[in-house]
Amino acid sequence: MVNQSKIDMPSxxxxxxxAELFKVFGDSTRMRIICAxxxxxxxxxxxxEITNMTASAISHQLRILKQAKLVKYRKEGKIVYxxxxxxxxxxxxxKGREHIxxx
Amino acid sequence: MVNQSKIDMPSxxxxxxxAELFKVFGDSTRMRIICAxxxxxxxxxxxxEITNMTASAISHQLRILKQAKLVKYRKEGKIVYxxxxxxxxxxxxxKGREHIxxx
DNA sequence: TTAATATATGAACAATTATTCAAATGAAAA
DNA sequence: TTTTCATTTGAATAATTGTTCATATATTAA
Numbered sequence: 214m215v216n217q218s219k220i221d222m223p224s225x226x227x228x229x230x231x232a233e234l235f236k237v238f239g240d241s242t243r244m245r246i247i248c249a250x251x252x253x254x255x256x257x258x259x260x261x262e263i264t265n266m267t268a269s270a271i272s273h274q275l276r277i278l279k280q281a282k283l284v285k286y287r288k289e290g291k292i293v294y295x296x297x298x299x300x301x302x303x304x305x306x307x308k309g310r311e312h313i314x315x316x
Numbered sequence: 317m318v319n320q321s322k323i324d325m326p327s328x329x330x331x332x333x334x335a336e337l338f339k340v341f342g343d344s345t346r347m348r349i350i351c352a353x354x355x356x357x358x359x360x361x362x363x364x365e366i367t368n369m370t371a372s373a374i375s376h377q378l379r380i381l382k383q384a385k386l387v388k389y390r391k392e393g394k395i396v397y398x399x400x401x402x403x404x405x406x407x408x409x410x411k412g413r414e415h416i417x418x419x
Numbered sequence: 420t421t422a423a424t425a426t427a428t429g430a431a432c433a434a435t436t437a438t439t440c441a442a443a444t445g446a447a448a449a
Numbered sequence: 450t451t452t453t454c455a456t457t458t459g460a461a462t463a464a465t466t467g468t469t470c471a472t473a474t475a476t477t478a479a
Contacts, residue, residue, distance in 0.1 A: 215362040220352050222366070223413070228347050230416045231409070236342030240467075241328075241335045248325050257426060259318045263325070270468055272427055282415075291425045291476040301415045306334070308411055310326070312385075312404045313333045343437075360456060373438055375457055394446045394455050421479080428473070436465075444457070449450100 237281040238305060242266060243274050246295075250284065251303055254296035340384040341408060345369060346377050349398075353387065354406055357399035 223231075237243060245264045249255055257275065261268040275295055278284040285298045297303065326334075340346060348367045352358055360378065364371040378398055381387040388401045400406065 215358070215365055217366065219355055220366060221354070222348065222351050225344075227413070227416065228344050228351070231412045232342055232344045232347045234342075234412050234416060235338045235347075239335055239337075239339030239342040241331050242467080244331050244335045244338075245325065248331070249323050251324065252322055255318070258424095262318055263320065263323060267469075268426065269428085269470080272425095273467075276427080293426065301411065305408070305411045305415065308404065308408045309334045309337050310330070312408065313330065313337055345437075361454095370439075371456065372440080372458085375455095376437075379457085391446095396456065423476100423478075425476080426474080428471100430470090430472105432467105432469085434466085434468105437463090439462085440460090442458085442460105445455090447452100447454080449452070 234281060237277060237283060238309065240274070242270070243278060244306075246271065246274060246278065247283070247297065247302060247306055250295060250297050251306075254287075254294045256292045256294050260295070337384060340380060340386060341412065343377070345373070346381060347409075349374065349377060349381065350386065350400065350405060350409055353398060353400050354409075357390075357397045359395045359397050363398070 222228075238247075242264060246260055249260055249263050255263070257268050257271055260275075261271045264271065275284060275286075278295075279286070282298050283302050284295050286293050286295045288294075325331075341350075345367060349363055352363055352366050358366070360371050360374055363369075363378075364374045367374065378387060378389075381398075382389070385401050386405050387398050389396050389398045391397075
């Protein structure tokens, strides 16, 4: 038997949401999109060019990033500019990069 | 055409490794294991009890956490105690939790 | 209006993955 | 030794997921 009082276990819902958030970070294409958006806002076509992917594939991934509140967008005519939603996104990215680069 | 000089894009290998790292965080079971290990080291059976999973399922997930250098272990007879490998793990977890809980 | 461009969407396919179950280690106890 | 306990491992299955392709929507240009 374990002493459960020593364990600060968040609710199933919180755990699920945190895991879902990291799942969004857990894909190379989305990681490249996040990297590209660190300094500038970019439209779908530009992101597709930078990542060497089709605009369709990028659009699908942007939808996932949008749902996770990691990116936001603004429309200008037929162009849609995407940018990172807040500073957390870069902070999480940097923590991951630190772990990778110092092992 | 995009001005690529403005984009600090890590190498494909680094991007891949970062995505792989977050993929490991992107699972509820592994998230609960990490939570349980934040304060104490625990053996496989205890983790199984805390998470309501079979020891086999936990062992499979611990192997993944071990490969990602997120947990380490020590043996004492037939018992294997697992603990978090370094402070990064909790830091990444906390950043994720912050993002979830403040939206 | 029609044509062209940028983005989004839905279905389909291939690939990955978490859990279960059964069996195999490995270590201590009887 | 044999038994028991803790953990690991491999195969199988079900479920999830990223990309492609074709098509749809929306905006601007002609």
